[in-house]
Amino acid sequence: MTDSAPPRRPRVRAPELIGKGGWLNTGDREYTLSDLRGRIVVLDFWTFCCINCLHVLDELRELEHRHPDTVVVIGVHSPKFAHEAEHGAVVDAVERYGVAHPVLDDPELATWKQYAVRAWPTLVVIDPEGYVVAQHAGEGHVHAIERLVTELEAEHGAKGTLRRGDGPYVPPEPEPTALRFPGKALLLPSGNLLVSDTTRHQLVELAADGETVVRRIGQGGRGLTDGPADRARFQEPQGLALLPDGTVVVADTVNHALRRFDPETGRTTTLAGTGHQWMQGAATSGPAREVDLSSPWDVAWWQGRVWIAMAGVHQLWTYDPEDGTVAVAAGTTNEGLVDGPAAEAWFAQPSGLAATADRLWLADSETSALRWVDPDGAVHTAVGTGLFDFGHRDGAAGQALFQHPLGVTALPDGSVAVADTYNHALRRFDPATGEVTTLATDLREPSDAVLVGEDIVVVESARHRLTRLRLPEEAVRVESVAHRTRRAATEVAPGRLRLEVIFQAPQGQKLDTRYGPSTRLLVSSTPPELLLKGEGAGTDLSRELELDAAVREGVLHISAMAASCDDDPAGGREYPACHVHQQDWGVPVRLTEGATDRLPLVLAGLDEQESGSQMP
Numbered sequence: 001m002t003d004s005a006p007p008r009r010p011r012v013r014a015p016e017l018i019g020k021g022g023w024l025n026t027g028d029r030e031y032t033l034s035d036l037r038g039r040i041v042v043l044d045f046w047t048f049c050c051i052n053c054l055h056v057l058d059e060l061r062e063l064e065h066r067h068p069d070t071v072v073v074i075g076v077h078s079p080k081f082a083h084e085a086e087h088g089a090v091v092d093a094v095e096r097y098g099v100a101h102p103v104l105d106d107p108e109l110a111t112w113k114q115y116a117v118r119a120w121p122t123l124v125v126i127d128p129e130g131y132v133v134a135q136h137a138g139e140g141h142v143h144a145i146e147r148l149v150t151e152l153e154a155e156h157g158a159k160g161t162l163r164r165g166d167g168p169y170v171p172p173e174p175e176p177t178a179l180r181f182p183g184k185a186l187l188l189p190s191g192n193l194l195v196s197d198t199t200r201h202q203l204v205e206l207a208a209d210g211e212t213v214v215r216r217i218g219q220g221g222r223g224l225t226d227g228p229a230d231r232a233r234f235q236e237p238q239g240l241a242l243l244p245d246g247t248v249v250v251a252d253t254v255n256h257a258l259r260r261f262d263p264e265t266g267r268t269t270t271l272a273g274t275g276h277q278w279m280q281g282a283a284t285s286g287p288a289r290e291v292d293l294s295s296p297w298d299v300a301w302w303q304g305r306v307w308i309a310m311a312g313v314h315q316l317w318t319y320d321p322e323d324g325t326v327a328v329a330a331g332t333t334n335e336g337l338v339d340g341p342a343a344e345a346w347f348a349q350p351s352g353l354a355a356t357a358d359r360l361w362l363a364d365s366e367t368s369a370l371r372w373v374d375p376d377g378a379v380h381t382a383v384g385t386g387l388f389d390f391g392h393r394d395g396a397a398g399q400a401l402f403q404h405p406l407g408v409t410a411l412p413d414g415s416v417a418v419a420d421t422y423n424h425a426l427r428r429f430d431p432a433t434g435e436v437t438t439l440a441t442d443l444r445e446p447s448d449a450v451l452v453g454e455d456i457v458v459v460e461s462a463r464h465r466l467t468r469l470r471l472p473e474e475a476v477r478v479e480s481v482a483h484r485t486r487r488a489a490t491e492v493a494p495g496r497l498r499l500e501v502i503f504q505a506p507q508g509q510k511l512d513t514r515y516g517p518s519t520r521l522l523v524s525s526t527p528p529e530l531l532l533k534g535e536g537a538g539t540d541l542s543r544e545l546e547l548d549a550a551v552r553e554g555v556l557h558i559s560a561m562a563a564s565c566d567d568d569p570a571g572g573r574e575y576p577a578c579h580v581h582q583q584d585w586g587v588p589v590r591l592t593e594g595a596t597d598r599l600p601l602v603l604a605g606l607d608e609q610e611s612g613s614q615m616p
């Protein structure tokens with residue numbers, strides 16, 4: 001082989017793209033893989049509830065911009081929650097998050113199963129001849145995919161199998177509404193309402209009627225720019241909180257920043273964040289403008305600090321205006337539902353905050369849970385059981401269910417209202433009685449609510465409006481519905497199970513062993529009795545587990561991390577660029593005699609042992 005020969009890589013014929021919901025962003029045209037032959041196709045398996053999937057959408061924008069005539073990104077929407085299987089909800093999400101490529105709506109997970117995907121998000125690269133050449137789970141892999149794309153362009157350009165040209169994306173027609181997928185709302189001292197107009201990258205001040213536009217803050221395009229109202233730029237802003245000095249702190253979500261808006265002057269300034277997303281190994285405290293943040297989704301003023309629902313890393317952070325610093329306040333970055341001391345608690349995409357004198361309430365969206373922090377920093381769960389149980393069920397908190405709530409509002413009587421987003425409902429939890437009731441239904445993806453006198457104004461995000469409700473004295477009666485996550489359980493044999501996390505350093509990289517082991521694996525289970533052996537942390541990405549045959553079903557929680565650095569054999573750079581690859585899996589399992597005794601999970605690379613059966 002000469003030095004100019006293309007690298008040898010495993011190739012598996014890509015299965016066809018199938019989705020009962022059909023295609024979006026293609027001008028009503030349906031596509032097959034043969035229609036895309038000659039292009040480099042990147043399949044993005046995503047679901048719109050997943051913050052890591054939203055991060056990948058942002059990463060892919062740059063790839064699409066740099067390779068517009070060779071790369072076609074196809075979003076394969078693969079739902080977790082029941083609501084996400086509704087076609088209209090997928091249509092809304094594609095517009096809400098500015099998805100500028102074709103999307104295949106796959107509500108029955110047909111393509112997900114054909115590609116043996118086990119995690120949101122997963123990226124699969126298909127070469128111009130229709131073969132799978134790479135698979136990556138989690139975020140932060142686009143740098144490796146771009147290097148592969150460059151190699152494929154050269155290889156298939158030389159072979160004559162690369163076809164350049166316009167892609168299949170057809171943008172939808174814009175809708176003329178005053179708000180577009182608003183996120184959060186705030187009552188200003190003036191009596192007006194401030195709303196984060198998320199999809200239009202603006203803040204909008206509305207008159208007290210909740211409809212009349214007083215002014216818009218922000219130019220309306222993506223960006224991170226301070227200045228007066230007509231010059232400032234945001235990027236999908238969400239949470240809003242009033243500070244004691246009358247200014248407003250804004251969770252500028254996709255800019256990974258906190259901004260300050262002054263209603264008196266109309267100016268916006270940046271309080272915290274660098275504009276870059278926090279990654280494992282980065283600083284977790286320090287001067288606010290020097291520390292990276294990760295998708296701050298909501299903010300609240302409590303105990304003299306701004307508390308931040310840091311959805312991107314499943315934590316709570318704080319911003320201290322006295323010394324201008326930020327710091328982690330609670331959470332480990334592991335995704336799940338674990339109560340206890342702040343440093344040991346697990347969250348799953350906290351997305352809504354509300355403060356009272358003695359509690360900080362939070363909507364923990366991916367666990368469909370209502371949780372709270374006490375003044376000593378301990379974390380408690382009021383409603384919710386974990387990542388896989390959700391639905392619409394009232395009654396005692398121990399058996400009540402929400403579905404991906406995004407907002408929480410403290411009520412005057414000590415109870416809280418929950419914007420139960422995917423149930424299209426406003427719910428109420430009363431800590432005095434421990435009961436959950438339903439206050440209103442027939443809302444459309446409510447994401448927040450704010451008290452205005454004796455009324456509660458709900459942000460109906462998917463109806464692009466604020467809806468004023470009189471706080472009802474009696475709850476609405478609804479039929480109880482319970483769901484579990486849509487993923488089918490993986491059948492595995494009881495007893496010994498070989499867990500193998502597949503990680504192959506991307507082309508041009510190698511494992512970073514300069515400071516010790518470059519990999520880490522953490523395993524636990526729900527219920528804990530499922531695992532007789534293999535629980536805990538270690539540095540080997542393979543592990544022998546032992547499953548209790550008496551526990552017929554459960555969930556394996558697996559977190560893997562691997563560090564790699566650019567390989568520079570000539571020694572041209574003293575400090576090569578390094579990358580952290582991390583993914584959390586929740587794998588529902590059913591113990592079945594005679595089933596497989598091997599569980600492969602792809603972090604990066606291809607599972608060559610199973611490639612034949614995975615992708616026929």
